[in-house]
Amino acid sequence: MNRLGRSGVEVSPLGFGAAGIGNLYTPMDDEQAYEAVRAAWERGIRYFDTAPHYGLGRSERRLGAALRAYGRAAYTLSTKVGRRLEPAADGTGDDLANGFAVPADRRRVWDFSADGIRRTLEASLDRLGxxxxxVVYLHDPDDHAEQAFREGYPALEKLRSEGVVGAIGAGMNQAEMLTRFVRDTDVDVVLCAGRYTLLDQSAAAELLPEAASRGVSVVIGGAFNSGLLADPNPESTYNYTHAPQELLDRALRLKAVAARHGITLRTAALAFCAAHPAVASVLAGARSAAEVHDCAEQFAIPVPPAFWQELRDTGLLPSEEPS
Incomplete structure (x- = not known):
């Protein structure tokens, strides 16, 4: 287990990202979701991450129900604030425009106010049971920076000082604003999705060095860049949209190098994220028990140093990566 910053909260090196069990892209039933969580537990995963955004609360409800089989002190759970859920005026249709195959019976309301933070967290606790x-993260404050820094962050700091939560931070799909959180606030951890992978090392320029120097932990999400690095093919997605041909070609080259060294691209993708000293945990998003078992198996396989060297020599990775 790895400690998050200066907090007393610890996370397992491999974590379970629960967006998938919120019906990301396609539906699943409750039993499939519960089996995925049980598989994570069987493989020693003790860190679970969710958010109200994931399936309009469905991920939180399913995750909470599945984790009730285990002692509360035995695992670490994070959720996010910044999007309040309210009943939808219409309540018809689906939420596929936001990526989730669930009824659109609620709507998301951006709210990084102090009151909104508390209300959102209270609702999450109710859904989780x-x-x-x-851990609580400010979720995607990209277009709400002023309110997030002026009201949202101080609200989280107060919750931490009151002992309501053990660690606080921000979770985003970019590195620049997360670097600002590391420099300008007293966060324990930041969750960086998709910006430190075999295809995108933008977090390596400032975020990861700053976090390491200031004792702030980093959790990495999106190790497979939403699918391309798991199984590169013409139908693969990258950052939740259709993968551009240039990136598909690059992923296929990475896969071929991995095969020459006797490992899978999935093993390499997970190992790359975990290699940086600032990284405390890598979140693996999984929709089934089989996917969880595969991620755990791939994560445990050592990567030959010669693999990294070939990536550097061929220009597939910068010369200094992985750190």
Missing amino acids: LDRVD
């Missing part, structure tokens, strides 16, 4: 979470 828990009296506390361990």
Whole structure:
């Protein structure tokens, strides 16, 4: 287990990202979701991450129900604030425009106010069926920076000082604003999705060095860049949209190098994310028990140093990566 910053919260090196069990892209039933969580537990995963955004609360409800089989002190749970869920005026249709195959019976309301933070967290606890979470992230404050820094962050800091949560931070799909959180606030952890992978090392320029120097932990999400690095093919997605041909070609080259060294591209993708000293955990998003078992198996396989060297020599990775 790895500690998050200066907090007392610990996370397993491999974590379970629960967007998938919120019906990301396609539906699944409750039992399939519960089996995925149980498989994670069997493989020693003790860090679970969710958010109200994931399936309009469905991910939180399913994750909370599945985790009730285990002692609360035995695992670490994070959720996110910044999007409040309210009943939809219409309540018809689906949420596929936001990526989730669930009825659009609620709507998301951006709210990084102090009151909104508390209300959102209270609603999350109700859906989870828990009296506390361990980590709370400000979720995607890209277009709400002023309110997030002026009101949202201080609200989280107060919750931490009151002992309501153990660690606080921000989770985003970019590195620049996360670097600002590391420099200008007292966060324990930042969750960086998709910006430190075999295809995108933008977090390596400032975010990861700053976090390491200031004792802030980093959790990496999106190790497979939403699918391309898991199984590169013409139908693969990259950052939740159709993968451009240039990136598909690059992923196929990475896969071929991995095969020459006796490993899978999935093993290499997970190992790359975990290699940086600032990284405390890598979140693997999985929709089934089989996917969880595969991620755990791939994560445990050592990567030959010669693999990294070939990537550097061929220009597939910068010369200094992985750190």
